[in-house]
Amino acid sequence: MRAGEWWHSIDHDEPCRVVDTETLWGQASCLVWLPRRDTAVRVLQKRLVPLKTGEPHLLDRLSYVSAAARIADALERDALVAPLEGTVIPLPHQLLALQRAISGDRIRYLLADEVGLGKTIEAGLILRELKIRGLVRRILVVAPAGLVLQWQSEMKLHFGEDFRLILPSSLTALRQVGAIDEAENLWRMHDQVICPLDAVKPMDSRRGWSQEQLARYNRERFEDLVSAGWDLIIVDEAHRVGGSTEQVARFKLGDALAQAAPYLLLLSATPHQGKSDAFRRLITFLDPEALPGDDTISREAVAPFVIRTEKRRAIDADGNPLFKPRFTQLVPIAWGTAHAEQRALYEAVTEYVRDRYNRAIKEKQTAVGFLMILMQRLITSSTAAIRSALERRLAALELPQGQLSLFPEDVADDWSSLDGQQQLDTILKTRLKGLKDERKEVERLLSAARRCEASGPDAKAEAALERIQQQQREENDPTLKILIFTEFVPTQAMLADFLSRRGFTVVTLNGGMDLEERRQAQRRFAGDAQILISTDAGGEGLNLQFCHVIVNYDLPWNPMKIEQRIGRVDRIGQPHIVRALNFALADTVELRVREVLEEKLQRILDEFGVDKLADVLDSEDGGVPFEALFAQAMIAPEDAEQQAAGVAEEIRRRAEEARAGSKLLNATETLDPSAAQHIASHQMPYWTERLTLGFLRTQESTGALVKPSGVGFDLRWPNGDTTASAVFNRDDVDRPGATLISLEDERVRGLINSLPVFAPGQPIPSVVIPDVSDKTAGVWSLWRISLHTAGGRERRFLALFVSEDGRVFGPTARMIWDRLIDLPVDLSQATDDISGAPALQAFDASRSAAESQGAAVFGELLAAHQSSIERERKKGGHAYSSRRRAIERLGLPQVRSYRLGILADDEQAWNRELTARETAFPDLAAVLMVRVAPAGTSG
Template sequence: MHVGEWWHSLDYDEPCRIVGIEVLWNHTTCVVWLPRRANTLRTLQSRLAPLRTTEANLLDLLSFISAAARIADALERDALIAPLEGNVIPLPHQLHALQRALSGDRVRYLLADEVGLGKTIEAGLILRELKIRGLVRRVLVVAPAGLVSQWVSEMKTHFNEDFRLMLPVNLAMIRQVAGLDEVENPWRTYDQVVCPLDSVKPLEARRGWSGQQLARHNRERFEDLVSASWDLIIVDEAHRLSGSTEQVARFKLGEALAEAAPYLLLLSATPHQGKSDAFRRLIGFLDPDALPVGGAVSRENVAPYVIRTEKRRAIDAQGAPLFKPRHTQLVPIAWGPSHAEQQALYEAVTEYVQDGYNRALREKHNAVGFLMILMQRLITSSTEAIRTALERRLQVLELPAGQLSLFPEDIADDWSALDGQEQFDTVLKARLKGLKNERQEVELLLSVARRCEARGPDVKALALLDCVQRLQREDNDPSLKVLVFTEFVPTQTMLADFLRQRGFSVVCLNGSMCLDERREVQRRFAADAQVLVSTDAGGEGLNLQFCHVVVNYDLPWNPMKLEQRIGRVDRIGQKHIVRALNFALEDTVELRVRAVLEEKLKLILEEFGVDKLGDVLDSEEGGAPFEDLFVQVVLSPQDAERRAAALVEDIRRKAEAGREGTKLLNPTPQLDPGAAQKIASHQMSFWTERLTLAHLRSQAGAAVERAEVGYNLRWPDGHEVKSAVFTRRNAEPPGAVHLSLEDEHIRALTTQLPVFAPGQPIPTMLVPGVSDKVSGVWSLWRISLQTSDGREQRCMALFVSDDGRVLGPTARTIWDRLIALPDDLRLNATVLVKEAAVSTFEMSRFAAEAHGGTVFDELAGAHRESIRRERKKGSHAFTSRKRVIERMGLPHVRARRLAQLVEEERAWSAGLAAREAALPELTAIVLMRVARQDQP
């Protein structure tokens, strides 16, 4: 044993090089260098053995190593990595957005695709790409309250990214759980956070609050949020931050968020709504110098910041149009003679609402006005819904007067953001004082409602049954899936019971269910349930492309909510024409208004060449006018048609202004389906399968068994996976588990590339398709650039023929065959050892040095560019954070945060300087002699 020789470490099961030998008190110890660990340590000579080639399971071991090297190389070499890893195959326009966003140094863009094209997916792809490249760790998503849960769900479902939904009302609890003091920032507790937009905007005043209360509110919700050191901030519905003036709270939030992170994604389908100043402010968030005040707003100076695809230009991976047509139908439901009493109940409740609302306004009892309007919507939903509401109202009215109260008058602040069931719960839980004689009115209405229920099912329930059966016949599909939406849980419960009693398999979703319960319901609906009855809150975040029939059993007054409902099935991937049936009772003011709205809105959509109201109207701006319209026509039915027509005309004017604004946005480029096809056909899933199976077959204590679907796997540490599959298309059967590089066990295997040492025995193989033509030495090499914080690498296959030629295609072919491990690939009895092994190694290394220089130059260039970007990004981030902290109101908090910032910047700068030093490394992974079939 001599210094410089290579031996095998029994303790670490890998080759090591002896760098020192010492004999002390009759014990011989060696200092060895372990290249895989880049570490030097002392060991007993007895724990070193001659280099060897493992005979048992050698083919599986070689296949595993070859697959691991191919994956490691692909993860470093491919321009875009995120699409290969996630659970979603990007469409051509989504790949275009990803490529465009990553093409420059400043990832600060407005993603402005039209509605329904998957801006959330695009943002997720960009997020994943930045994380994989090590550029992003802390991510903040700011979205309207109704979308925050959907963001959490979609990031987990599509990208396996865990986000924490942080509601400002829970900050005190987060402080307590995390053990934070009053000065520490709770927004730094989690690295990936979603929060609702309007809950974190700064306030200038609030009725009844002192200056100290206001300062505390703004510090916890606004100042702490924007100073929490984010790497990437994503803002959904970002046009809401552009503000009517630069003084409004939302604009101040947008301005602060824009300065709080080096990477910024603004998402909006309607970024320019005919208001140039607001659009200028929106682009200013991305770059304050993009559109100077007084300068022209032109397509040329907007183009660097906007990524946009129009639906008419969107295609799938085969180049076909992305969306199927949609058919929406308003379905009037006639009362009929057998439901005269139900019609009388509707009319009586409407009279109660009209009278009660007007009296509530006269008596300045606004909360009761909200209750009256809710009653009107309940009576159009179902008898059970109105009966439940009347019972709960009567319970309140029977309480002693001293226990009744006026509902907080700020109910209007958040009322429109609540769905129907949330409004139902909010207003009926309050012990509202009654109007004069209201108790007697409620008692009378309640008795009529109970009689109606006793007489049998509602007329709409019977119409739903008839509708479902008719659609089954028309589609010739007895198991046709139907999604039914209602605003209220009592109606949901009634419909589920009604349909189950008639032989249908029914599942339900509502806002009270947790994420796991919602996923289970969605799974059951996808599997064997025929009908899903959902409330609006229950339907948030659902992706139900496998269903194409939606019945809106009751109609929310805001038609944008109807768009959201239908959007659960009218999504990318839908294979059928979507049918949406909107139920409305005949001889009601609701039907009169709805008929006028749908007729006139249809003309607008045709004029603009779109098929959804959301294509021309923002959901926030669209909600209030429609709801105000219905309130007014319930109170004054004679004006229904005139008011509806006036509102639609106002929508047309706004849409026209918005359309003019979109002319400033880039036209959609010609999309290439080939890029998406390349991703869809990429061999990453095959390599991952071969990597996993070959590794487990080569390991003691592991097992691979064929299952009915996929494989049952057991890892050496005891971890088991049943029905494991490795491609997305095979993951559809219930119970199948899709394994990818996201799995921690599999991802770890890509880092376990071995080291092949000089003198290590070299096996000989017969490789089909090669051994009949040529013989020589095949090898795999890792070309690395090592820095203080890690390693950047490429893997290179090399084949040197016996006559000295370096054959690139042959090297690639052998690599592919080793991964695939065909049955006719086999070991030859000959093994190169000792001097023959050393000389073969040296010959291969000489060739590897000659051919690997270009690869290292690429790595070094990319490293220098990465350091430059990181320095620029960090400088921007620290400057922005300093500006934010300097605006803080409390001097002691400001001083502490500035001191912390100085220390963070000093440590960051030192770390970056250390990373600039880059060391080259060339390491052998595998060497193998390929024999000719006619050789012994």
């Protein structure tokens, strides 16, 4: 044996190249290079045999290797696998987001599609693609509390992904009962976790807590979370962690999460709300060097990190606009003569609220002020709602003073994120101290509410019945489905009873229901139920495209919450024009304010567009003061219209800022519907099937087995593992007992990542290929073209066909590749293999053609690598320049000099690392080689 020769290693079952030989104490050994593993090992010479010739499963081997190479090549060219396996066929803009994310150098992006375009689906596609490619295993989703159940449901429904919802309070309970060791990080118990955003932010202080309690709280909820070893972190509504400053708890959480995983997805429809500092912090989470110093933010600087589609540009798979028009109507509910008592109750409660609110402000009892505002919303909701609240308030006022409790500070911080019922429950549970003579007044109002409730249905309830019946007649559909939103559970219960007694099938949803109860309600509404009545908390995360009529029975004071409600039905896949009816009691200050607002907001909408208006209304950073507007209108109704006009002008000013900010986001790329259409016919599942079955058949000697079953195939792998009813196409997954085999399977990925090498001089088997062998004969070969750098390897695959007269045919080579994958339907093994010197000559001729044809392929790889390095160099150079300017502004010369020295050392180290990565060298290796024999030579 001599250096440079190729032999077959029995121990490794692959060709190897001799690097060196040695005989020591009677034992002859060789240092050999194993190309499949890309490593050198020492083996005994007696364990090396001549290169294999003839094998019992040649056709199966050709099929599995050809399929594996086709998959590897597709993945290297950023082919998308996740869309082939889920229950949804992605829309063009969602495919574009996935393609953009996977093709990037670093998978750290801001998904900034406008509301309703399916950012959750995009994030699910990306996490599935990363899992399939074996890049991530541990995944954390952090979302607002109202959205965690939606995330859990959609990941299971659309992608078959099980996420564990963890509420940090349950971790504390586990430790208290001794189920978990004190030192154990509980966030490591599950690989895929969803948790509420505000439940895991760090806490600096809390009334009545010791430093030890604070430390335990932060360790369990915050420190353990960010140190739990995540591969991918997804933050929904990410603008909430941008923070008003770098000192707030939400920013600290976002900053820690950004550093806790290599892959990061931030989701927000409103990432830039006219506040450049908060937007800068979001981008810095993705890349600390993206916007260094105080440099002006430019579209070019943020473009590499932002993926955004606007609603008006979104299309379906047929190229049609994705969203239909919407019809919204403000419906004043007149007081009839039968409702005189109800109107009198409204006026009495309003007077009570006005008086007690003013007293609470003077006495600095903020929580009582909150309660009074809620009382005003309750009286516009229903008699049942105000009666229930007055009963609970009276019960609190009758308690001894010693049983009163304080309004929790942490609740006050997130007050606006709670729906009306949650706010009411929170504030009444605190048993607030009463104001002077309040008990007598509450007793008087409660008596009036009970009389009013006994006198007959509310005016709004009768109006709701009339409009539902009218809508049924207009659409000629007696089974028309209606979604009704209320703010308070007593109103919900009253309305459900009222409509049920009149023949409607009604289901309800509210924030007090658990996940299974919510699912049952949704299933009933999708089935035989005609009406779903939901509170805002109950409606979070609903996708109800099968319904297109929505009644906003109670109007929240923030118009954006109304938009969010309508968004439950105005979603992707809605086939009808959405009709939203907004109820408001006539001759009330609330209606006067709302009419002014709607008129002004429509003008702003016409000028700026729905996306800019939504940016302002949904702002978390000093949002529009709607609560204050309505409260002020209640206190001073004579100034209501003027106050509303002032708020509208503030909205217009912020919309102008939002429009300027949105210019920093990428413009929507031109969307191509053919990409979505192509998904349905993609061959990746078929290639995976050919790869798996072909490989297992070549391994029969190890006990592997492929056996057709009633559903797919029963498989036994070389290590003894079994897979019953294996299927490879998502259309078969729903068949009883089916097990999907995909690229996510580590065994399949292992075959793709360890393709064999065809050695020079190795015998070349012959096959007869119909439609080719009867036209021409020659040698077909498959080559791996690689670019190696200090940072890794990029590769492509090139198929070649060299005819017996020396001509090279590209299309024929591609067709043969496809036919080899299709084995064993119409191919047969020939008898005249090439071996010895002719085999070496054929190898050399094919390699010469590969060097010529592959030059352009390697050139593409090299250009892409150089472009990547150039981007890194440009970004890094900009970052270091900005840091240098910042240091040069320091006043003390000694400090300035010291920090400039450290910066120079950092920059030199960075330059050395980048220069090392800049060096790239090529590699060319044969993967497969067969002789395409003339027709009539099969054995």
